[in-house]
Amino acid sequence: MKRAGRLLLPFLTVAWLATAAVACRSSEPAPAAGAGGAGLAAPDKKELAQELVSSAENSTLDWRGQYGYVEDIGDGQGYTAGIIGFCTGTHDLLTLVEHYTKAHPDNGLARYLPALREVDGTDSHAGLDPGFPAAWKAEAKVAAFRAAQDEERDRTYFDPAVRRAERDGLGTLGQFIYYDAMVMHGPGTGPDGFYGLRTRAMKEADTPAEGGDETAYLDIFLDGRRALMKSQRAHRDTSRLDTAQRRFLYDGNLSLRTPLTWRVYGETYRVG
Template sequence: MKFSATFIIGFLLANVMAEMTIIEKHRCEQYTSIFENDTTELQYSYCENIFDGRGYTSGRAGFCTGCGDALNVIIHYTAYKPNNPLAKFIPILKRLSIGNGNINQLNGYCEAWKQASNDYLFRQFQDYINDLLYYVPAMNGAKRMNITTALGKCSLYDTIIQHGGGNDNDSFDAILNRTKIQMNGPVTGKNNEPKWIEKFLEIRKNVLLMPKNNAYRSSWSKTTDRVNFLLQLVRQNNWNMDQLPIRVKTRYHDQTIYS
């Protein structure tokens, strides 16, 4: 199937703007996948209600029915393949995507998502929306804050995947801005980046423990191991994420990044 010029240009822009190497991005995505799905393999067919107030969480990046990114994937996919098992959910998802975590009218959604994930085109659109909404904004944030290391950039990417890129007080941008304020500006040099990233992760951990949105508190408070392990990599000076293998052993996970 041929892609439109708009799709191709958008996808190329996402990759041109990215600042991690292919290998670094691969390792970072493995890290994030461990905490999203307990495996280093991206889980395109994943779908469940994790009771975080965002409805169903699905796909490689945890696209949610209550926050618009799942709808974004489905709309793009449906534009190229109208007869797909998820198209029928678009009207209700448009109503839910403004922050409504209700799943009562989404019977069969997870089954439809898993069925669609057998289609390579649907997996491509998951990659595209992930880069558009999360990877590129994270790398742009790294650029604004003068972050140059693979571990620093991965810390930002993992944060936006979990916290989202919205404007609320628990979001990636809020954490990034609070770090900038507490550190009196962006990273000022090579020697300053470790302290800056450590502060960023500490602020993120506090958000997980005490989010402004109480709907997140129960689920997020159990995920601090995700940040603790990044802090461990900081203290090990594994800034290029090239001290392999990286065994990610925490309270809930035990997976290894080999390459």
């Protein structure tokens, strides 16, 4: 359950959207994603996925530079930190530190575990200030903690999203659309979570696995996600959908071929 990004700029109306034609926290158990290295789990596509997410979450393509990021962005989720925006208020940061501490009990964040358990589910900093941000940044210099962030990202977000998309018959773009939704909204089954979004989309359109059109289904999914984001103060800038994911979809780029150009929060990014 994540932030919309460090910058929240007004929604940008884009001319091509008006004329483009469409030719598209409890989690569901899932095994490891990307059998055979296909789709988004292929190394080059997984790297691209991290860059796309980082452009929206951190306003940079340099996702590896975000291990030490920590900030309270005022979205009601406490501190947001690390490569995928783990939050003190949404359980994933607590889970990360617990897993890391089992393997590395003397790490610099272990002393904050009691406070992290107390504030879980709230925006409170009780027991975390003033030292937690500095401790996070210091620990992010340790290779084992960076690896732990990668592993928690994959276990909680990337692998479940890709596997679910594969089961729904979606290609690489659809897998990324699921992943980005999982990152921002969390793998919840309620109306504000990823699985809630998927359930609503499936009421309006069949997935490719059900015989539906992939582009039409993804278009409906993005419609639902955009409506949800607009209802949330911290997520009202929907450019990560409107001038990125929807653009790829309307271009017919279901395999996320590079080169890619997209815009988030008014900034243009290019890969390939």
